[in-house]
Amino acid sequence: MADIDHQAELIKAGAHVSGLWDKTMFYARRYPLGAIGAVIMVIFVFSAIFADVLAPHDPLQTKARASLSPPTTEFVLGADMMGRDMLSRIIHGARISLTVGVASILLGGFIGVFIGLMSGYLMGWFDLLMQRLIDIMQALPLLVLALVMAASLGPSLENTVLAISIPLIPNVARVVRSSTLSLREMPFVEAARAAGMSEMRVAVRHVLPNILAPLIVLFTAQLGAAILVEASLSFLGLGVPEPHPSWGRMLSESAAEYVRVAPWLVIFPGLAISLAVFGANLFGDALRDILDPRQRS
């Protein structure tokens, strides 16, 4: 469905485009803010993947003489109390941040899609039960639920992912359910069923592909939220544990104490979090406009 809209849009704009590159450039010009977001995202993904090559120092190596060093040519963004290079820690932090963000969205998304699809397609008691469960989960703010989950699971990378992914389920499940409810009445679903396909196959092969566009939009929107929650949990000491360099924890270590003597410890990790989330939000906004024209603002 989304493809047809693209074509119409391209023709309406009088653009003679062919090939992926031209198309990308067309959208970049059309949605400049989204393009900026995409560039920021690419930079972060790039530094997450190639952190080992890009980082000038070992993010975990401590140097007593460099303790609280201000930004210099050796330590471009300064060093923390233990003399660890901030730039290297921030580059490696991108890896932690994106890993936790993407993993929790995939996990939460998978469970959410499953619940939403089943509940919208099967209806009946399963739907009723799941709706109640989702109501319950939505009665708690995301961070509160994640906080209690993180505390009860104990601090580790995997548990942080789990703690963030569970509160993300309700939103996904609701979007998928409402789309599924309207799709299941469509003639092509009926046709598939008449052709003798099993219910499971109809749901996965015919209904699921048609809800991909709103799902992708939702996932990018949630990426920013997931990164923020990870930073918040780590800031409170309930997220990713040492020795992983997490942006949130870098802030909590440097908080209040060093505000006066080493402001670079406060400024740079926060800037990294904000930029990553900002990029995800900008990109998500543009993607929503492109893939889901009905929601266009």
Added chain:
Amino acid sequence: MVLTLVGISIIIFVLLRLMPGNIADIMFDSAGFVDPAEKAKIEKELGLDLPIPVQYFHWIKGMLVWDLGFSYVSEMPAVDELGPRIPITAKLAALALGFSILFGLPLGVICAVKQDTALDYTLRVISLSGLSLPSFWLGLLILMFFVTYLNDIPIYLDPPENLWDELVLYSIPAAAVGFRSSALIMRLTRSSMLEVMRQDYIRTARSKGASDNSINYHHALKNAVLPVTTIIGIEAAFLIGGLIITETVFNIPGVAHFLVEAILMRDYPIVQSLVMLIALVTVLINFGVDLLYAVLDPRIKYAD
């Protein structure tokens, strides 16, 4: 509504019991050695040796008569621990919500009226950055600014003496939390205004010669504000999340800050009561917003 609250109470209770290590472990951890008999005695005293369903019913029974048990850490009744902290957080939340509406609504309207101008773009980028800045970082930046340039640190040290002091003290953290909400309200107001301004009745008003101001503020805003009320309800829940962090940064002795401390100390009676309180407030706010919606929009009626 009641069903939701019962469900939450079960989930929270079970989650807390899944936590590795209880208060007895933490107490003995700091002592350095563990005497199993002593530990069992403490667990028995606190009722931690009973089966989980029994513990649950004790808690529910207590809650119904406003007896939330005793804090494991301070050994004071949980009610007395929470009582003085609730108003602080409530004031902060109210200030933050007020701040976000005060800025979000008018700016959203301006964006919609001046759609696709430089002003619109600038405000939209600012609002998006509002959604991206972690509130604790914003709080830290504000602290840093005060320390560096004003040589003063606006964190909570002593209880404020008069109303004015209180307002000054709370307004900074409230702004730090409210910034995010105001950005969201602004975005929603903008899109809702644009949606309404495309409708036929606006064209009718225009063709009858109504002035731009009259159309924007008299005809359009009234209808555009409806969906915004819903988001204000949702934001109230988000605010509680934001306050957890901001109260920690600004060292404000409210319930949100207390929740983090209690979680770290495995202080079950406090954590479960607080989470229930947060759930209750969220559910009530959403209920209130539903009612408000019916008042604002006469087309919506709830069947009884």
